[in-house]
Amino acid sequence: MAATASAACVLTAAGLTASPAAAAPAATAAAGAGPEAGQSCTAADLGTRHPYIKTSEVSPTITHFKGWYVTEGTTGTHTVNTSTQTTISVSVGLNGNVEGSFAVETLGKVGASLGLNVQVNYTSTSSVSDSITWSFRQPGYYGLYKGTKKVTGTYGSINCNRVKQDDGSWALKWIKGVDSGSYTTYTTLEEGAVRCEDKVPANSIMARAQALLDCGSATATATAGHEAGAVPSAKADAVKAAQEAATTDAHGRPAAKKTTGSPAPSTRPALNCQSDVYKIAVPGKPLNWSAPLLANDGIRLRESTIFSAHLDNWRLCNVTENDGVLEATLWNWGNGGCATISGQNASTERAALTTATCAEDNLQRFSIYRDVPGSGKIGIQNKYTGSMVGYDRYADGEFLRQYSSGRQDGSGTFDLLKV
Template sequence: MAVTATAAAWAIAAVGLAASPAAAAPADTTAPQPGDTCTVADLGTRHPYIKTTEVSPEITHFKGWFVTQGTTGNQSVTTSTQTTISVSVGLNGTVQGSFGTEALGKVSASLGLNVQVNYTSTSSESSTVTWNFAQPGYYGVYKGTKKVTGTYGSLNCNRVQQGDGGWALNWIEGPGSGGFTTYTTLEEGAVRCQDAVPANSIMAKAKVLLDCGSPTAKAEHPAGAVAPTAKQTQDRPAQDPAPTGGVTSAGQLKAAGDSSRAVALNCEPGAYRMDVPGKILNWSAPLLANDGIRLRESTFFSAHLDNWRLCNVTENNGVLEASLWNWGNGGCATIPAGIANQEQAYLTTVNCGEDDLQRFYIYRDVPGSSKVGVQNKYTGSMLGYDRYADGELIRQYSSGRQDGTGTFTMTGV
């Protein structure tokens, strides 16, 4: 973007406001907080909450530029890439689904900054800045932003015992957490060694890169580019390739369902159907390879494909963790590794192994009710379905299904 500075604009740039970001969105006062009440429909959903944040100025493009008397005025300067910042939430190196977008929206509201809430990245290519150089001097011409990083946790709905011995459904801190990276609106400008700039501003970071030395030495350069100083070269990080946002290969994620080796499971007695509450359809394991777990009706000919056992069960703060072993085909439920980073990846079964993609958290309604929500341990996504229909695949959704279609009934058989 070309920018031409008038005298007034130069005064603004001198205090680090070459381009001001837009106002941040107001905080969402309806977002659940730990300890708030939830409903049965929330068992299959989750929401992010922000645990830590850090804001730091970053220079994405930079060039040292010397302006002599008689060469002032508008000049176009081609800057070189200093660093590339990519927006990401969690393990995918991108932003997948509504959970990531909601998390970054909460970052924006909590900090009062307008941050990127969808996958994007700063340019890895050289970039031109057009600036009106009003006075001779040694300048740092730059593009930059405020990089925002931090960690988030997951709020899940689960039963909690009250002080009087009763039970209620509350939003709790669910297992697992992750990190995020985003950035604010890009700014561009030019700064001289003698300019006074606000501490911890983007312009101040550019002035550090300028590495102001002897004015006499700088004056030896003709008008135009100045070679990078040792300070600039030292501070320039190795450029990370921008994520493609495509499917992560199985080698980049934990391998799931290694068919070469099955493991023995310690399964609890009895089996369950994973029913749609008040409906006739339930989870049914596939008979064919490469097919997924689908909603089907239980019949005499189901051959136990709709019966599931809980294996290697542990419990932490009222949340069950288990592998789901199918009585009909002898496989364990899993999210396929090759598509595990995708929103709406389907659930299937493979040979049972020691793999977090085959482990699930089960959030339960109050005692006396068999309603549950199910979450994959590795991806953090909740399980549900797009519509109630025979043959519909069970899929993962980063925030769950907000219409209640992620709540199931774990019915003993």
Template structure:
């Protein structure tokens, strides 16, 4: 029979608050490739979970021997076995609403409460307070379920139907990657003779015990037991293995090159807010950002744009946006490109993915579009509709439709 002290498990450590728990939206309501979208979704981006794997992990462990007469409450200082950090993609962090929504989708699809904000399990020694009711050799532990997998990115775009007609649907766009998160931490104690559920955190802890003969265990004095060879090896392996946020895996910011030789289409456009008088206007000053301004607010053509070096990939346009007024190209500044709500500005035109944009279009006959930066994967929109408001990037776009614009020929 399992010892009463080891049969119970307590949840401790990181408290799952409403901000860090998986959303209650069921997996059935998650957006999937091929689902129908609307013109308001052109400026948005949604994640979908491709694969998931759930594995028990022991974050802290200590072998502990309880002799006759030493039962009762013990404070056991455990050693770090492994550290788990929450991450989405290769930046070793959780940046923006898209990353949070990705992890929320993971939790919903698995029915688990998982961490959806950047955090990590402790890398320091941790104390477990436990009531040992029987003598024996115990593995005292803290652990969690580590959740890993891959995700994709969906964008709304027009798709031609089999009958020749068109419809707006969610299609797979750029931005796939991997994620790591974990469930609430548990702590407990387990003995070699205890029966435990397969593939559980407790079973993982039991596997770290040196379950030799009882006679050999009886030679141990009460208290801490030296780590076994397997425990030591596991710790070394975990410490050597790079995490998803290691510097070796972090993408480098794209470098700028000499002035690009652009091949621009003949058309000139305004990028308007549908049904409103404000549109994108490039800054007159180099250090300013692209803003919503009244049409014809200036005679310098700062609100006129041309599409350059255009390619078409399965109906999605990729282009550099060249401004007629200042002769510069729309760009996300490299020094703030990793930030949610980084502003859009203009820079000397160069072969640089920070200056390349995907344009998602409504069905033919409509000029509504959504715009996405190629390097960051973020959609472009604005915080509020007002003269002088900066155009900014949002990793998931603006869910109120304020990321849908109109490409209007002039």
């Protein structure tokens, strides 16, 4: 839909673009509050978690831009193909997309805390059409743009754990967990046109676009005798060149992406395991965790029998405690491996747990949230992914899997039973 870009209208007529990215669902201040640290929880909550927002930053960002000359006799409606300046992709934690309920809830919390409509599904500004149709009533040098507010920050998780109270008794309460991560999202896209002489709000999307016009340069000031149409902006071109340089090597090829994660160990560490042996059981039921015999299989729910060959027996190794939360490596007596999430599946919702050669990296470390003393009920969280452990349904042979928010039906609560 065309808008009017006269000097008076440029400041007020910048409309919202109905682009594919803008059409994605957004989180608003109406998002649910969820539990807060210090509130009571139950044993069924031990295997769940919820996000809280630690930090947030809002930055007006230009995603598409083009300098455009309109001369006498060329006013009217123009359709201009812009150049991509910045690509913003929605992400939470390890995910290069938004997968799982925890990620969606995190972005909902962001929107609620800032009072902004932000994207809560995976999308990217690169999916937006780069053309802008605008009605120009006056000659001049314009910057046509699409932009948004980029929102970044960090989050933590709220977990259920036992807490010792002032009178010496114990209670289950929501606490701030040990894991954290970062997020990126953005608000609805805006498009418009701006000139150097226009007065615009400081730190606005329009002000960012005006800065790309490189006002004061020969290009911006030499209006007389200039042909109508596209005009290169030195500053916009410099921004784009810097972005391209960051994504290509010295030969112009795509640069290798930086990866994060646990480095491969150079030597196999010795585990310091406790002498106690445990079953990790479903409370009140006969099935419990059983490690696989086959390397490509996963940890499953099984019933213990005389043929279990200690595959259902686990030791806690290299145990530490931080603010009442245990952290341990889970070593299996039957196959000698350690429970883990495969690195290639680390960001995958419902990825199955398996065992691997003990390497003592964060994929093999688990936080253990405990019920009050006297109860063996626990919730288990992978340190690297932040996801909780649970299962889809109670059945013999069912995989143990990771769930970003845990299983809200209580099926992520287990019993740590000493053998």
